[in-house]
Amino acid sequence: MSFTKPIPAYLAQRYMGWRATTFQENRGWYRRLAEEGQRPRAMVISCCDSRVHVISIFGADQGEFFIHRNIANLVPPYEPDGDRHGTSATVEYAVTALRVAHVIVLGHSRCGGVQGCYSMCSGDAPELEEKTSFVGRWMDILRPAYETLPDADEATRLTALEHEAVRVSLRNLMTFPFVREAVEAGTLTLHGLFNDIAEGSLWTLDPPTGAFQPV
């Protein structure tokens, strides 16, 4: 592995600080987690965006959330074609092996992935149309939603597309047979959330209306 290097000094120092404080004060808890294995009650699917701080928003501890992050918090439809489906693998593991009680799709404001999809669909980002663009082909999951956007100013349309990223993922989750079965059996519930980064606000998808309401 001659192409790798040790981590930068500032990261090593931060780690030493964590080990001397947080870890040292909770040694028993960490040992128990290691010995008993994980039993998270919820899976969270959120964006990779560094500003979306799932753990911090919910004040969560180790072992509480099974978290999957990808660009624009998208879940692709069920496609058992033998290809490498990272997101589908995490959903399968969470629902069939860990038997989580909740799957939460957490969208967010100012999402770069959604912006990219918007630009691609508007014809402003031809590079994302290339077959070799991993981001572009990933954002194809959201592409059909672009056609449903309201006739409004760009900021409103972008927010609407960010909301659609959550709805599309929830609908796609239901195309997985093991997800649908667990939902219909009442052992699994799906939830849609939206985090406004600047306001620190959290919005929840209201089932009857399909709109986002403040938590």
Ligand SMILES: [Zn+2]
């Ligand atoms: Zn994002």
